Amino acid sequence: MENKSLTALVSAFSRAYHAEHNQIKIFDDSLARQLLTDEEYEGISSNMSQAIAFFQPEFVGSPEQGLRTVVDHQLSPSPLGRAAFAEQALEVAVTLSARQYLIFAAGYDTFAYRQSNWATDLQIFEIDHPATAVDKRRRVSALHLGVPANLHCITADLTEPNWLSSVLACPAFDPSVISFSSLLGISYYLPKDVFKNLLSVIASLLPSGSSIVFDYPDEHTFTSQAGERAQRQVMMAARAGEPMQASYSYLELEEILEEVNFDIQQHLTPSEITRQLYKTYNENTPEHKITAFDNVNYCLAVKR
Structure with missing residues (x-):
């Protein structure tokens, strides 16, 4: 954690590649x-092109075709799908106060710098490791x-107990205001007790009606x-030095959320993610x- 996150850089690369190489997009990150x-872009491209031998040993094709295959098959599905899911849910939450x-x-999330008109009344807080x-x-x-006037950057280590004080x-933060929280790409890398405690602290921080959205690896x-x-x-x-540490069954996750006063409002499995979020792209880019990525689900929950 002393260095910038390599997985975050690769996620930014995958969003950038998708935005640059497709007219119809699952998620359009125009700034990535x-x-x-x-x-960096060429270095990651080169490494991932060569990585086709690891991801798909049977692949035959050019380096460019290998890169496209690795990005579309391995790198992009989660960063694109979960970002689309989160920002769609956020827009709905804004209409609900x-x-x-x-x-x-x-x-390297860029929402604050490409925010739509519907976000102008939002106060945006980016919370990340220093x-x-x-x-x-x-x-x-x-x-x-x-720097957008409604953006506030907060440095905090979410594995340490003092992040809440930050x-x-x-x-600009008001704990009495209904809020929307995204925890994308987090559940994989925290031990279960740490992730559950993070959810518990968020629940204690925000009022009823507030929402959280996150992705998580299933029990398999x-x-x-x-x-x-x-x-x-x-x-x-x-x-990459960022090993995954936890996975969850739906019933286990439901129980954890219940304990911290959240109810699941929407839950998508891989087949549902592909059908709901990737349909237009796939129809236009056959x-x-x-x-959607194997064994990864998306969840939207609301505090009671």
């Missing part, structure tokens, strides 16, 4: 490419984008029943279809 230097958006482990937060601010500053210390992720992509993703994360 600008956050990456040419050297949410006025604060807390982005936990924000990484190393990644500082690196992102450096990148944004180099682009001369300017949020409460932000003058670390077993022989996991899909081939999931098994390779577990290996890749470990090699030669490069994308399916």
